Amino acid sequence: MSFDLPLFLPYLLNRAAETASEEFQAQYRSRYGMLRTEWRVLFHLGCYGELTAKEICTAASIHKTKVSRAVRALERKRYLTRRQDTVDRRNEWLSLTRAGHAVFDDLSKAAERYEARLLDGFSPEDVSRLRDTLMKLARIDKEKPRPLASNAPGASLNPAGSLFDET
Amino acid sequence: MSFDLPLFLPYLLNRAAETASEEFQAQYRSRYGMLRTEWRVLFHLGCYGELTAKEICTAASIHKTKVSRAVRALERKRYLTRRQDTVDRRNEWLSLTRAGHAVFDDLSKAAERYEARLLDGFSPEDVSRLRDTLMKLARIDKEKPRPLASNAPGASLNPAGSLFDET
DNA sequence: GGCTATCAGTTGCTTTTGTAACTAACAACC
């Protein structure tokens, strides 16, 4: 009859996510004074190379004002730079600086260590089942969200052809 | 070699939790103008009966200022009332009003419907494995967090003996 | 009793987030 709160999935998911987030936060917060959105933006750039703010919004499901502020903060910390698209000047291509890459390298190692610690005691099957289930719940595509490539010169990180070529 | 963000568990957990939270939010927000913490406090009282703010903080891992404000908001909406502990006047016992119970009944039904929809397509084993894993990750005890009972007269919801009796 | 420590809960102030309106740039259509 009565509702069982600890088993209610949105609640349970949030509890687990908050636990993991708060613990991992110690890494980027204490060491680099970063906020959660800043960490996410940095990791997107570290993992996928040059992206626009819009692409990050879409890939990470973060509102554009949050991304805008995170980008400004990371720029002030000299972890990323902006480059205006030569064809469509509304787009700004963001990429990590050398310092940004160093932070990403360091934090991604810390992330792997933390994840290993978090998952200690779970079997590999448990983990892959969990990931699979969470991907479905979050409605994230399996394939890497490789975004549209840059069309501007010097975009070595985006070797694929551009939507805007030949226009 | 490179870090795979979409598989990183704290990120993935958050994505799934945010998806579920935002969708379920529609229920309590649009219909009752409630915030997330208010919803959580209401459900704790609905599920466990009379509790103190402190007990809610502990059970739900929410900071006391957030609970304090949520309690005030729910009180203003006439969903709960406070009752001062007769023995230790620092404690305030919170319980739902008739209106609060009605909201809880309605929302818990909505919660069950939403959860069913969210889990549509998963097998019962998948679901129970997921719950089990999330409980471990969130470090939540299996047993119901039945808190310390009230010691004051009229505390019909708390039949068990009190820590404070006989003092 | 009186001193100190601790605890439940609240308040004030700062930081962060949410929302909507805005700017600048492009597209499409006539």
Added chain:
DNA sequence: GGTTGTTAGTTACAAAAGCAACTGATAGCC
């Protein structure tokens, strides 16, 4: 080529959350 609609990103203001200091109450110890 100008009007209308849309898009990327920013900003301004309001709502919410985080944090530290506070109040009132109890406990323990001398």
